[in-house]
Amino acid sequence: MNNFKFKIFRYIYNKLKHTKLMTKNMECPGNGFLGHIATELMVSFNKSVIKDAVKKLNVKKNNKIIEIGSGNGEALEMLVRSTDKKITSIEISDKFRKKLINKFKNKNIEFFSNDAKNMVDIIVDDTFDKLLAINVIYFLKPLNEYAKEFYRILKFNGYGLLHVNLKVFKILMKKLLQIRISKK
Numbered sequence: 812m813n814n815f816k817f818k819i820f821r822y823i824y825n826k827l828k829h830t831k832l833m834t835k836n837m838e839c840p841g842n843g844f845l846g847h848i849a850t851e852l853m854v855s856f857n858k859s860v861i862k863d864a865v866k867k868l869n870v871k872k873n874n875k876i877i878e879i880g881s882g883n884g885e886a887l888e889m890l891v892r893s894t895d896k897k898i899t900s901i902e903i904s905d906k907f908r909k910k911l912i913n914k915f916k917n918k919n920i921e922f923f924s925n926d927a928k929n930m931v932d933i934i935v936d937d938t939f940d941k942l943l944a945i946n947v948i949y950f951l952k953p954l955n956e957y958a959k960e961f962y963r964i965l966k967f968n969g970y971g972l973l974h975v976n977l978k979v980f981k982i983l984m985k986k987l988l989q990i991r992i993s994k995k
């Protein structure tokens with residue numbers, strides 16, 4: 812995306828980021844204009860973050876890996892070069908999943924449309940060495956239900972990396988703390 816287009820999209824996003832419609836499109840981009848903006852911005856924002864997250868995951872050739880919310884597949888591109896085992900990708904958005912299936916046609920990756928809260932129909936307990944979810948946890952509500960499912964599918968010594976944008980995370984934590992304080 813060129814600089815001008817990025818600035819325009821960023822401007823629109825900043826104006827609409829607190830609306831339900833924009834949030835919905837960031838969570839699961841639709842086919843409309845806001846879905847297009849969400850997809851383009853996600854790609855631009857995330858390149859360096861994704862590189863860093865995959866590096867931190869420290870993937871070994873014999874690791875079984877699952878990625879939750881693969882989006883446009885930036886992390887998958889790196890993961891597929893790092894392990895010899897089949898990778899599992901959970902992507903709830905039909906739009907993203909179709910693109911991923913097309914992009915990784917001949918690669919050792921299988922794609923599922925499950926909500927990551929419930930993967931019992933496709934994944935048995937203690938399956939994965941590593942789990943990766945980049946910029947996804949903001950959408951996982953309630954988070955503890957997802958955490959339980961991630962715990963179930965990870966091996967005993969498994970490792971899960973839930974990568975977040977610190978700025979968004981701080982806003983979330985602030986909201987959480989406010990809820991806790993107001994409950995007292």
Ligand SMILES: C[S@@+](CC[C@H](N)C(=O)[O-])C[C@H]1O[C@@H](n2cnc3c(N)ncnc32)[C@H](O)[C@@H]1O
Binds near residue numbers: 837857861881907928
């Ligand atoms: C903000 S995007 C991040 C995409 C990618 N990880 C990245 O960093 O570029 C969030 C992704 O998580 C997916 N997602 C959201 N909720 C999900 C859920 N409950 N289960 C599986 N995927 C989900 C969305 O469809 C979207 O692709």
